[in-house]
Amino acid sequence: MDHSTPNLKELPKDELIEHAYKMLASKYPDFTFDVKDYEITAWANTEKVVVLFRRIIRFTPLDRKDEDLSFDFELDLTHQRILPFDTWGMKRFYIPTKDEQKKIDFVVNSFGMPRLGFNNSIVEDTAMYKIQIDNEVAFGHYFIDKITGEECIGSIEGSYAPMPDDIPELIDPDPLVEIKE
Structure with a gap:
């Protein structure tokens, strides 16, 4: 220390x-x-x-999709x-560059992001933006047109099965605890 x-x-x-x-x-x-x-x-x-x-909000531009x-x-x-x-x-x-920030702002305004309590990701594609929203219990995948901002493919939404809390190897003996104040 x-x-x-x-x-x-x-x-x-x-x-x-x-x-x-x-x-x-x-x-x-x-x-x-x-x-x-x-x-x-x-x-x-x-x-x-x-x-x-x-x-x-995480944004992955078209020219950097294959990068980590x-x-x-x-x-x-x-x-x-x-x-x-x-x-x-x-x-x-x-x-983000200034151009990429404009794209982020477009999606935020068109789709109503961020969704609080969720991880919010945008992946740029050639004709659309792929929006992924998830947390520990639910997820959603949405697709909006890059020009109109309208949904262009049906969305996918769902929830995850709860994680069992009695698996010893998954229990951290010294977990990080959030400091709220």
């Missing part, structure tokens, strides 16, 4: 996020992002304290690591 910040687990969520901003600015001063595009949460267990930045893009990042305040940047660099981290 980093002894220069021995009481991380005792800090409120807002202070942990401030520590994360400072660490990010120190390690990657040229990296800029729009905070409103991310859901920011703080987590802790007996080993570490982390601040997660999860992109609310990163959308989220994690700041491990305890060990002073920023993942995936410290491991893979910034090359695979997706930042």
Whole structure:
């Protein structure tokens, strides 16, 4: 554990996020992002304290469909690591261009995104946008025309069977617990 910040687990969520901003600015001063595009949460267990930045809407442009893009990042305040940047660099981290942001805005306005409580993804195709919305219990796949914004193929919606909670190998003995305040 980093002894220069021995009481991380005792800090409120807002202070942990401030520590994360400072660490990010120190390690990657040229990296800029729009905070409103991310859901920011703080987590802790007996080993570490982390601040997660999860992109609310993930967009995969047509020319990058076959790439393994990163959308989220994690700041491990305890060990002073920023993942995936410290491991893979910034090359695979997706930042939309102005043209791509216009496409995202078009889908958001046409389809009514984001859907709260869900992972929201948009994949650009030649004639349409494929929209995928899911969480632990439900999913939806939708397809809208790139020009009109109208649904062009029928949607697919469903729910998942609940995960059994009595499988020992799936139980984490030291899970990260969200810090709410």
